Amino acid sequence: MTDSTQMAQTGILDKLTPSTVAGLVGKSLTKRNRGETVFQAVGIGAISLAVVLVLILFGSVFSKGLPAFWQMHINLDVTFSEDRIKVAAAPVREDFANDAEYQDARNKWVNSLNFVNYNALLLDALSKHIPEANDDRRAALALVTSGERFALRDLIANDPSVIGQTLPLTLLADANVDVWLKGNIDRSLPDEQQQLSAQTREWADRLYAEGIIENNFSTALFMNSDSRSSLASAGLAGAFMGSLFMMLIVIVLAVPIGVCAAIYLEEFAPTNRLTSLIEVNINNLAAVPSIVFGLLGASVFILAFGLPMSAPVVGGLVLTLMTLPTVIIATRSTLKAIPPSIREGAMALGASKVQAITGHVLPLAVPGILTASILGVAQALGETAPLLLIGMNAFVTSVPTSPLDQATALPVQIYLWQGNELRNFFEGRTSAAIVVLLAMLITLNSIAIWLRKKFETRW
Amino acid sequence: MEATMTNATASTAEQKIQDRTVPESTVGEVHVENPRMTARAVDVYYGEKQAISNVNLDIGLGQVIAFIGPSGCGKSTFLRCLNRMNDTIDVCRVEGEIKIDQDDIYDPRIDVVQLRARVGMVFQKPNPFPKSIYENIAYGPRIHGLVKSKVELDEIVESSLTRAGLWNEVKDRLDQTGTGLSGGQQQRLCIARAIAVSPEVILMDEPCSALDSIVTAKVEELIHELREQYTIVIVTHSMQQAARVSDRTAYFHLGKLVEVGETKQIFTSPTHELTQDYITGRFG
Numbered sequence: 169m170t171d172s173t174q175m176a177q178t179g180i181l182d183k184l185t186p187s188t189v190a191g192l193v194g195k196s197l198t199k200r201n202r203g204e205t206v207f208q209a210v211g212i213g214a215i216s217l218a219v220v221l222v223l224i225l226f227g228s229v230f231s232k233g234l235p236a237f238w239q240m241h242i243n244l245d246v247t248f249s250e251d252r253i254k255v256a257a258a259p260v261r262e263d264f265a266n267d268a269e270y271q272d273a274r275n276k277w278v279n280s281l282n283f284v285n286y287n288a289l290l291l292d293a294l295s296k297h298i299p300e301a302n303d304d305r306r307a308a309l310a311l312v313t314s315g316e317r318f319a320l321r322d323l324i325a326n327d328p329s330v331i332g333q334t335l336p337l338t339l340l341a342d343a344n345v346d347v348w349l350k351g352n353i354d355r356s357l358p359d360e361q362q363q364l365s366a367q368t369r370e371w372a373d374r375l376y377a378e379g380i381i382e383n384n385f386s387t388a389l390f391m392n393s394d395s396r397s398s399l400a401s402a403g404l405a406g407a408f409m410g411s412l413f414m415m416l417i418v419i420v421l422a423v424p425i426g427v428c429a430a431i432y433l434e435e436f437a438p439t440n441r442l443t444s445l446i447e448v449n450i451n452n453l454a455a456v457p458s459i460v461f462g463l464l465g466a467s468v469f470i471l472a473f474g475l476p477m478s479a480p481v482v483g484g485l486v487l488t489l490m491t492l493p494t495v496i497i498a499t500r501s502t503l504k505a506i507p508p509s510i511r512e513g514a515m516a517l518g519a520s521k522v523q524a525i526t527g528h529v530l531p532l533a534v535p536g537i538l539t540a541s542i543l544g545v546a547q548a549l550g551e552t553a554p555l556l557l558i559g560m561n562a563f564v565t566s567v568p569t570s571p572l573d574q575a576t577a578l579p580v581q582i583y584l585w586q587g588n589e590l591r592n593f594f595e596g597r598t599s600a601a602i603v604v605l606l607a608m609l610i611t612l613n614s615i616a617i618w619l620r621k622k623f624e625t626r627w
Numbered sequence: 628m629e630a631t632m633t634n635a636t637a638s639t640a641e642q643k644i645q646d647r648t649v650p651e652s653t654v655g656e657v658h659v660e661n662p663r664m665t666a667r668a669v670d671v672y673y674g675e676k677q678a679i680s681n682v683n684l685d686i687g688l689g690q691v692i693a694f695i696g697p698s699g700c701g702k703s704t705f706l707r708c709l710n711r712m713n714d715t716i717d718v719c720r721v722e723g724e725i726k727i728d729q730d731d732i733y734d735p736r737i738d739v740v741q742l743r744a745r746v747g748m749v750f751q752k753p754n755p756f757p758k759s760i761y762e763n764i765a766y767g768p769r770i771h772g773l774v775k776s777k778v779e780l781d782e783i784v785e786s787s788l789t790r791a792g793l794w795n796e797v798k799d800r801l802d803q804t805g806t807g808l809s810g811g812q813q814q815r816l817c818i819a820r821a822i823a824v825s826p827e828v829i830l831m832d833e834p835c836s837a838l839d840s841i842v843t844a845k846v847e848e849l850i851h852e853l854r855e856q857y858t859i860v861i862v863t864h865s866m867q868q869a870a871r872v873s874d875r876t877a878y879f880h881l882g883k884l885v886e887v888g889e890t891k892q893i894f895t896s897p898t899h900e901l902t903q904d905y906i907t908g909r910f911g
Contacts, residue, residue, distance in 0.1 A: 439717055509754035513817070516712060516748035517767040517824060518740045527766070528756055 229606070233599030239386035239400065240341035240349050242312060242375065244293040247334040248324065252288050255280045258328035278325050286317040290339075297380050298371055307367035311375070313342045315398025340388060341381060343399035343593040345372045349381065352592045363590075389600060393565050394581065399590055404601055405567045410480050410560070410575030411549060411608075417484025417571060418491055418548045423541045425488075426495030433496070434503040435525055454493035461490045462554030470558060478559035481571040486558060487548035494544040502536030503529065535620040542616035546609050552579040578605045651681070654899045655888035659687040659875075663828060663858045664709060664746075669723035671704055671713065671882075678704045682723075682884045684877060686828070691850065691859045693873035693890065695866060697905065700879040702862050706830050709860065710746035711739050727828070744771055747821035751833040753813035755805030755820070760797050763805040763816055764788065767824040783823055790856075791819035792849050811842030815849065822853075829853070831861040835868065847872050866906060870894050878902045 184192075259277055264270040287309055294301045294308050301308040316339045324330055344363040347353050349372060359366055375381040392403030433450075437443045465486035469475045475482050506529050514524035530537075555561065561580050568575035576584070582601045588594040662685035671679040679701040686692055686709075694702035704713070711732060713719040725732050732742050744767075755763050764784045767773075774780045784801070788794040793815045797808070805816050814834060821829055831850070835843040850859060850872045863869050869876050870890060877887040878901070886893065886902045897903045 507754075509750060509752060510756065512712065512715070512750060513754040513756065513820075514766070515715065516710065516743060516750070517770070517820065518743040519766075519770055520740055523770055527770075532757065 229599050229602050232596050233601075233603040235350065236596030236600035237385060237389060238383050239388065240346040240376075240381055241338045241384045241386070242341050242381050243336065243338050244290070244380075245296065245334050246289055246293045246320065246337050248289065248330050248332060249292070250332050252292070253281075253284050253324065253331050255284065281321050281324055284321070284324075286320050289320060290317075297375060297378065301371075304365075304367050307365050308371065310342055310364060310368045311345055311372060311381075313340045313398045313400035315392075315395060315401040316340060338384070340386070340398075340400045341372075343590060345381070346400060347590075347592040348372055349376050349383075352596070363592075389597075393567050394563060394576070394584070395565060396563065399588075399593060402585075402597065404578065404581060404604060406564050407576045407578045407581035407601075408604070409568050410483070410564075411578045413480035413568065413571040413575065414484040414487055414577060415545060415549055417481065418487050418545050419541070421484070421488040422491040422495055422544060422548075426492050426541070426544070427499050427537055429492075430496045430499035430503065431525065431530075434500045435521070435529070450493050450496055454497055457553075458490055458551055459553040459557065461486050462557030464489065465554060465558045476572055476574070478562040478564070478574040478576070479572050480560075480568060480575050480577075482558050483555050483560050483575075483577065484571065486554045487551060490551065490554065491544040491548045494547060495540055498540030498543070499533070499537050502533045502540065505536070506532050531623075535623045538619045538623065539616045542612055542619075546612045546616075549608060549612070550579055550605065552577075552583055555580050556583075578608070650883070650885060650899065653683060653884045654886040654902075655893075657683050657685060657884075657887055659685045659690070661688045662686060663688040664725065664727045666705075666708075667724045667726075669705070669708060669721065669725060671701070671708060671722075672720045673716070674718040677882060679708075679882045684884060684887060686858060686860060687875065688858055689854065690874040691854050691861065691872055692875045692877060693869035694860065694862045694877050694879060695864075695869050695905070696879035696885075698864075701882040702877075702879040703832055705879070705884075706832055706860060706862050709828070709830055710743050710748055712748065714739060744824050745826055746828045746830060747824065747826035748830040749814070749817050749821055749832065749834050752837050753810060753817050755808070755813050755816050757804060757806050759802045760788075760805050760808070760816065761801040763820050764823045767820060771824055773824065787819040787823040788816075790822055790853070791815045792845070792852075793819055809842075811838050811845060814838060814842075814846060818846075818849065818853075822857075826857065828858045828860065831859065833862050833864060836864060843868070866894070878905060880905075 256277065259270060259273040261270050264273065287305070290312055291301055291305060291308060294311065298308060319339070323335075341349075345368070348355075348364055348369055353363070362369065364372070372381065388401045389403045390408075391405055392401050393406035395402040433443070433447065437446075465482055469482045469485055470477055475485075510528050510532065511524050514528045515521070519527065555577055560576050561584060562574060562576060563584070564574045564576050566573070578601065582598055582605065585594045585598040585601060588597075664686040666682055666684045666686075669679060669682040670677065682705055694706060696702050707713045708721050708725060709732075711721075713721060721733060727742070727745060730737060732746075756766065758766075761784055764787050765780050768780060768783050774783060785794060785798075788797060793812060796812060797803075797816075805813065808816060814837075818829070818834075835846050838846065847868060850861065853859060854874075861869075861872065873890045875887065876890045876893040878885045878893065878897075878899075880901050886897060886899045888898075893902065894906060897906055
């Protein structure tokens, strides 16, 4: 021991005189400074790259998506002439003994409206601007999207008094007309490669030049459900409502269950094998690919419990399972971050454990719990894969009115649209749907930030 | 055991302090005439490790008793046994008997909530709740249902703060957060908070270690005034502080209570060598 001490004394430490130390430190300093510069440069580079990529993504999505919110419309004076609409007078409530009979008669009457030749009405209206329209009826009718025939029917059904009148209507142009006039297809392509006939293209150009066809902001994207027969009127309403129902289910189920589980595990659970097994499993669940949760939903909720396919209730339950680990883990780390001195302070005053937690720990944890919940919900909102396995990629043309109705979801709708054959039209449509989804996510995240600021306790 | 005892008495001044043997039984006067709390044969274990062994001690009514000793000697652990704060640590196990006014505090029939209302505590680091000054004080009386009206609560808040010597400094800003006060004010707020539930005993775990000397003097003065109404147990690292504020002093070493006695006697003529070494600053 003494020997080694002496050796150390005559060893390297003695050779290090102040001047040599200064020299050596100076030398190592240049190296260290270089290292720091490189480190900073790499960091700035990484951030710049990320920012550029995000800008490219947003740029491409917005440049394609925003024009899709505007669509070609045809302004026509449609005459609902009695010659064309040969139906009996609409039934009136007073003529019937009870509601059921009236409803019966009315349904029959509305059904008879299906046999009206709406194409003839449209041709009459188009002839006012294109006198030769009747020469090529097919080409003329291709200007208006097919869904507008049903719009005309619904107009009569809602207000039978329009029969005999002439109404100025703004009708959606066909998807291909939209593509043609917006220049989303190469105009120099030969006829056989064009979606529209030469006659239709010529008339479309003429009406656009005359101002009969206009590019207006379209509510169809928001008000309508998906459509395959009338592509121009395909909308997000069904998917939006489906997503909304699922989000509500996730908020109602995942947030309270997750927060309660986290509080129990963090504050009350005894440390034993069972608890640690549960903890390990929760952490593992967070890493399970989301499609596995879809399989689980299909086999448990649909096959075993007999819940309907393609329904937001099943989607919501699957997403709840998927979101739970996120909420639990984030809430637990929030609770862990609350200083134990606060708990001790409350308990030393005679507060019970529950009182200390509800009175002091939870109020401090609220911002973190809210953020965790909203981020979990946002993650669920953007999830696609598990929904495909429970049938939520179905083609649904009605807007769901309850979580038990068939529906699809926003990200699934994006997936479906990007695979549509009429790419020229749906590329913009898809980007528009992405813009809507992004808007929802940004709204949710802004709410999270706002709530965090609002409930934050200043120390 | 025979051998260790002989060893202890045979140890001389030349021997290293590490070689000194901690006595099996406490030197000095463990008992007092009028005890508020009594501890008999208290052992504390953290899992397998024994933190405190065989501590016998009376805490006198209306007295200030100081626990001193080197770091890790078990004085804070013993202090936390007195209001069962060790219950919050899963692996901690307490054996022996601790009584307050003849009630065994570890009796299963005793509710820990009731005990802590009788035995309050002030911590090393001031830990006011991140709420208003008023709420900090009102919390205890409210959860225990000590008051029936807002007027009574206001009165408790005022008199607690007055006793803690803080009323004049904060009376105009009771709605501001307690965490916004200075360190010394925060600690006095914590003392006021403890007083507000009218405890019989107040435990203080190194209450001044995070405070500067001027503020420390204020808190010590406060302890001096509080001895009229409360029994106070204070753990401290500062021997001067123990000498200034306490009536009796207990010296802990390696989980054992080595010596206890009148503060004056402990500091002027300690009986045990370990106490002597610690007091004279040979280790600490």
